Amino acid sequence: MGRGRVELRRIENKISRQVTFSKRRSGLFKKAQEISVLCDAQVAVIIFSTKGKLFEFSSDSSLDGILERYERQTHTEQLAEANIESQGNLSLEFYKLTTKAKILEKNIRNYGGHDLDILSLRELQNLEQQIDTAMKRIRTRKNQMMNESISEHQKKARALQEQNNILAKKVKEKEKTLTENPQKEKDTQGHNLPSFNVPAQQLQLPTLTLGANLHQARGSEEEEVEAHQTAPRSATIIPPWMSRHLIR
Structure with missing residues (x-):
């Protein structure tokens, strides 16, 4: 009679489970070695036991080379899938934007009073x-x-x-x-002028005649000096340049 189909399920007996694990692991590694030799393939097997112990098999001298090749391959496939998916998304987005642009252009023409017949x-x-x-x-x-x-x-x-x-x-x-407060009179240099309270009788102003010769002018100056010397001390002689301000 032929051998019947055995239902695969977890072995409850701990010893039997450990014996089966050792046998099947050895058989798996043997099959991996056979396929690598017969088919010239790169094979790597990684097994962790229930206790966390690592068992590995590699057809190459190092398992790292096969793992790196696996990572590169999976990364390339992921990029290819992502590119295909992104291209599909871009195509769909482009179609949506193109349709929206056509609708907006149509609305702009309609707002301008064009293409109203349709x-x-x-x-x-x-x-x-x-x-x-x-x-x-x-x-x-x-x-x-x-x-x-x-x-x-x-x-x-x-x-x-x-x-x-x-x-x-x-x-x-x-x-x-x-x-x-009226502004006080100031001289040409901007200083306030002193006020003099002198009676008009005491003012002795020299009288000069236009057209007189130089000798008469000198005689007048001498007479003025003599009059100043002989005048009483109570009288005050005002110079000609100051009399103009008093006359005002």
């Missing part, structure tokens, strides 16, 4: 409603900007008026100060 009555009503809504928004925004501009100009006008009032007040105060 539109139905309902589409024309919707287009009219959209245009009316857009015009209301535009008017609202325009009125808002105009009100903001007017308010800003009014603020500037009030600020200028306040500055004008302040300057006018300062000018009035300055004029009032000048009226109450």
Whole structure:
């Protein structure tokens, strides 16, 4: 009789499970070696026992070479799958964007009053409603900007008026100060001149005649010096340059 099919399930007996693990592991490594020799293939087998012990087999001298080749291969396949998936996504996205661009171009032409013959009555009503809504928004925004501009100009006008009032007040105060306290007379160098309280009888001003000769002018100067020396001490002689200010 032929051998029947054995149901694969976990062996509950710990000893039997360990014996079976050793036998099957040896058989697996033997089969891996046979396929690597017969088919000239690179084979690597990695096994961890229930206790975490590592068992490995490699047809090459080192298992690392096969593992690196496996990582490169899987990474390349993942990149290829990702590229295919990304290309599919890009194609779908491109189709969506192209369709959306066509719809927007059609709407722009319709808003400009073009290509209206192909539109139905309902589409024309919707287009009219959209245009009316857009015009209301535009008017609202325009009125808002105009009100903001007017308010800003009014603020500037009030600020200028306040500055004008302040300057006018300062000018009035300055004029009032000048009226109450008149400025004292000053000489050519800007210094205040001293005031003299001298009677007019004591002023002895020399009289010069235009057209007189140099001898008469010298005689007048000598007479003035002599008169100054013989004048009483109580009298005060005012120089000619100072008499002009007193006459004023």
